[in-house]
Amino acid sequence: EIVMTQSPATLSVSPGERVTLSCRASQSVTSTLAWYQQKPGQAPRLLIYAASTRATGIPARFSGSGSGTGFTLTISSLQSEDFAIYYCQQYNNWPLTFGQGTRLEIK
Amino acid sequence: QITLKESGPTLVKPTQTLTLTCTFSGFSLTTNGVGVGWIRQPPGKALEWLALIYWDDDKRYNPSLKSRLTIIRDISENQVVLTMTNMDPVDTATYYCVRRFSTKNWFDSWGQGTLVTVSS
Numbered sequence: 001e002i003v004m005t006q007s008p009a010t011l012s013v014s015p016g017e018r019v020t021l022s023c024r025a026s027q028s029v030t031s032t033l034a035w036y037q038q039k040p041g042q043a044p045r046l047l048i049y050a051a052s053t054r055a056t057g058i059p060a061r062f063s064g065s066g067s068g069t070g071f072t073l074t075i076s077s078l079q080s081e082d083f084a085i086y087y088c089q090q091y092n093n094w095p096l097t098f099g100q101g102t103r104l105e106i107k
Numbered sequence: 108q109i110t111l112k113e114s115g116p117t118l119v120k121p122t123q124t125l126t127l128t129c130t131f132s133g134f135s136l137t138t139n140g141v142g143v144g145w146i147r148q149p150p151g152k153a154l155e156w157l158a159l160i161y162w163d164d165d166k167r168y169n170p171s172l173k174s175r176l177t178i179i180r181d182i183s184e185n186q187v188v189l190t191m192t193n194m195d196p197v198d199t200a201t202y203y204c205v206r207r208f209s210t211k212n213w214f215d216s217w218g219q220g221t222l223v224t225v226s227s
Binding site: 001032034036042043044045046049050055056087089091094095096097098099100101 | 153154155156167169171214217218220
């Protein structure tokens with residue numbers, strides 16, 4: 001099983017700041033990586049797939065990069081609605097696995 | 108508009124079998140590439156993929172739970188059913204129904220989720 005490790009676990013940032021979240025795979029997953037956003041009491045929402053492709057309707061301030069074992073999700077200028085938990089997911093190998101999440105908090 | 112909605116019991120006893128139904132609309136599970144699956148999330152914890160069924164009736168299970176899971180589809184009713192046997196309190200979680208709509212296994216649509224509590 002591929003283990004996905006996200007860092008940091010929690011990030012305190014101010015609105016308007018640029019933030020980068022990290023996701024590392026225990027072995028190469030090529031570019032088969034997705035990012036999801038989850039707000040309290042809601043289901044996750046797909047942000048990014050294929051490591052860097054924004055899903056339909058996702059604002060351009062969200063961008064993904066990386067391949068192999070290291071990936072990042074960048075939010076260029078944090079908006080109030082972006083404070084949430086972010087999960088990465090690999091789909092290169094079975095079983096499909098998720099990271100433990102990074103929580104973005106308001107500083 | 109694509110919708111998925113989970114239904115089933117909110118409380119089950121230890122050792123019982125859980126049966127969850129996902130009723131979906133706005134797409135067909137006979138369309139090439141489409142899949143419907145289940146993901147769960149214990150309170151305050153991360154997401155765990157459980158099972159996936161494809162347009163061609165191929166099925167995939169998480170090996171850690173495979174012996175306890177069964178996923179089937181009812182094309183005429185636009186439903187996917189997940190059964191999980193021998194429920195335990197550690198299976199307490201929100202269970203989400205999800206759609207895969209590509210040749211790859213990322214999930215572009217999610218149901219609202221249903222919280223299942225396992226307790227005697």
